[in-house]
Amino acid sequence: MTPPQPPQPSPSPVPDAPDAPDAPDAPTAPVLSVRGLTVRFLMPGGRRVAAVTDVRFDVRPGECLALIGESGCGKSVLTSALLGLLPGNARTTGSALLGDLDLLTADERTLARTVRGRRIGLVPQSPAAHLTPVRTVRSHLSETVAALTGVRGRTARRAAAEAAAARAAFPAGHLDRHPHELSGGLAQRAATALALVGDAPLLLADEPTTGLDRDLVDHTVDALRRHVDAGPDGTGRALLMITHDLAAAARVADRVAVMYAGRVVELADAAAFFGAPGPRHPYSRGLLQALPDRAFTPIPGLPPELTDLPAGCAFAARCARATDRCATPPGPADPVACHHPHPAAPEATRA
Amino acid sequence: MLDLRSVTAGYTRGAPVLRDVSLTVAPGEAVGLLGPSGCGKSTLARVAALLHRPDAGTVTVDGEPVRRWRHRAPRDLRTAFGVVFQQARQAADPRLRLADLIAEPLRATGRRAEVARRVPELAAAVGLTGDLPARRPHEVSDGQLQRACLARALVLRPRWLVCDEMTAMLDASTTAALVAVVEEYRAATGAGLLAVGHDRVLLERWCDRTVDWAPGWTAAGAADGTRNQSPQDPTHSDRVIDSVVSGS
Numbered sequence A: 001m002t003p004p005q006p007p008q009p010s011p012s013p014v015p016d017a018p019d020a021p022d023a024p025d026a027p028t029a030p031v032l033s034v035r036g037l038t039v040r041f042l043m044p045g046g047r048r049v050a051a052v053t054d055v056r057f058d059v060r061p062g063e064c065l066a067l068i069g070e071s072g073c074g075k076s077v078l079t080s081a082l083l084g085l086l087p088g089n090a091r092t093t094g095s096a097l098l099g100d101l102d103l104l105t106a107d108e109r110t111l112a113r114t115v116r117g118r119r120i121g122l123v124p125q126s127p128a129a130h131l132t133p134v135r136t137v138r139s140h141l142s143e144t145v146a147a148l149t150g151v152r153g154r155t156a157r158r159a160a161a162e163a164a165a166a167r168a169a170f171p172a173g174h175l176d177r178h179p180h181e182l183s184g185g186l187a188q189r190a191a192t193a194l195a196l197v198g199d200a201p202l203l204l205a206d207e208p209t210t211g212l213d214r215d216l217v218d219h220t221v222d223a224l225r226r227h228v229d230a231g232p233d234g235t236g237r238a239l240l241m242i243t244h245d246l247a248a249a250a251r252v253a254d255r256v257a258v259m260y261a262g263r264v265v266e267l268a269d270a271a272a273f274f275g276a277p278g279p280r281h282p283y284s285r286g287l288l289q290a291l292p293d294r295a296f297t298p299i300p301g302l303p304p305e306l307t308d309l310p311a312g313c314a315f316a317a318r319c320a321r322a323t324d325r326c327a328t329p330p331g332p333a334d335p336v337a338c339h340h341p342h343p344a345a346p347e348a349t350r351a
Numbered sequence B: 001m002l003d004l005r006s007v008t009a010g011y012t013r014g015a016p017v018l019r020d021v022s023l024t025v026a027p028g029e030a031v032g033l034l035g036p037s038g039c040g041k042s043t044l045a046r047v048a049a050l051l052h053r054p055d056a057g058t059v060t061v062d063g064e065p066v067r068r069w070r071h072r073a074p075r076d077l078r079t080a081f082g083v084v085f086q087q088a089r090q091a092a093d094p095r096l097r098l099a100d101l102i103a104e105p106l107r108a109t110g111r112r113a114e115v116a117r118r119v120p121e122l123a124a125a126v127g128l129t130g131d132l133p134a135r136r137p138h139e140v141s142d143g144q145l146q147r148a149c150l151a152r153a154l155v156l157r158p159r160w161l162v163c164d165e166m167t168a169m170l171d172a173s174t175t176a177a178l179v180a181v182v183e184e185y186r187a188a189t190g191a192g193l194l195a196v197g198h199d200r201v202l203l204e205r206w207c208d209r210t211v212d213w214a215p216g217w218t219a220a221g222a223a224d225g226t227r228n229q230s231p232q233d234p235t236h237s238d239r240v241i242d243s244v245v246s247g248s
């Protein structure tokens, strides 16, 4: 059923799926290329938590990939792995190439000096915690401009700080406020502005819309989208957005990666995923059907324990389509990790 | 009937967050209160749940005017309310196993005898299966912890439920699951619901009717987008609920 995909040597500069309609004909090297990413936590008593297993995806220039899934599915561990922020008991294998740098093996000095803020702009989940309480937004921005860009001189820095604020739709009249004087929405815009300053090729947004009102969600993701779209030719920026907010994902994503129990179970074109024919993996379908503007029915049961994953498909206990075959692992999300996926669009209806 | 009349409330004398708000929830009714963040709706939820004394106005619960708030409120009024907040991590004592978290209100009100039956029943109802009830908050996901917080809110069989952004941090499936638990409870007991939130699609699907927060309800200076959010931060209310539950 699935169209055969060319085997992928890893790491490869060749895009792994023909699913970016606007991609130029010449293959574009991904900004981020993740292959076989696996994270295990070693716990007291010899337990092992299989937090992330064999994750593979690319994010290309000019593209937004939304990584969706429920809390505990491994998406925040994956984020930490990419930023080199995992705790000491984590064991990581695989590769995550940002250009020619493998984020998984880079040392802390490299990550701190050249990656975080410069090559990866981080839009954090709780902006208030990310901002220093005693300093104004302007002072945060100016310092970041000084640290991350070549802009020198007070006036130029001031202008650069104001430009960064404007790009994130942070109102100029509020630049001299302290973080505690900002609403949640403005704090999020301040954090977004800070993430944009370094003009990093990859933006990593970790649940950027949690707790925001819908119009602020739209504002936030639109600012990120504009930044991606405004990337300089050929070296366009990319956005990896980790979120449980399906509406936010539907609004900005070009592609969607669905995580379940530490694995990516489906990689899909966002329009096909949120529209027709819809998700192909039973878990992804269940997640969409749980939305209040759809069936509003939960997926029965709970995700499996990451210390005690079944040998076969991790979703089997909750899956209405499960058969005996599902006792064996379904293989990679290429594009869907399932023995009995929902069909892709019938050929006849395809243009 | 849960009746709030001309309520004005805030955290600093002379600087109310909300002003002159009136809202009624009929017995068994589910009302969704929709408003942007920072408008004061969480403060109103706390007033409605007897967790915060208003500066002016009246709250009447099933015909009984409320004269005392928080741990000073009469026990039968306090226990008429079950409350769930947005931030389960801040609402839950990190030292307690989930089963003890759920049992806490029973123990605090001298109803230990019901723990053995009620807690497993509720843990099952909210989907906490296997050894999850024996775990501590850091050993479970946000969604699992919020399931426990909902079970705790239901354990005293409240006549009124107040859910303040209960699902704002949760994925779609967990959201649908928790709403289903609330609705099953309400169908079985006839409890009324005040659900406060900013997600119109969710509250319109969930509730019998929704009420939009009127701009005039937000006190001047409270919602120009510059105000510190911390007075409505759930951490405050959660310490309060602990004192409500454990206060004698």
Ligand code: SF4
Binding pocket: A281, A282, A283, A313, A314, A315, A316, A317, A319, A320, A321, A322, A323, A325, A326, A330, A337, A338, A339, A340, A341
């Ligand atoms: S592999 Fe089987 S159990 Fe797993 S999602 Fe597909 S049909 Fe369901």
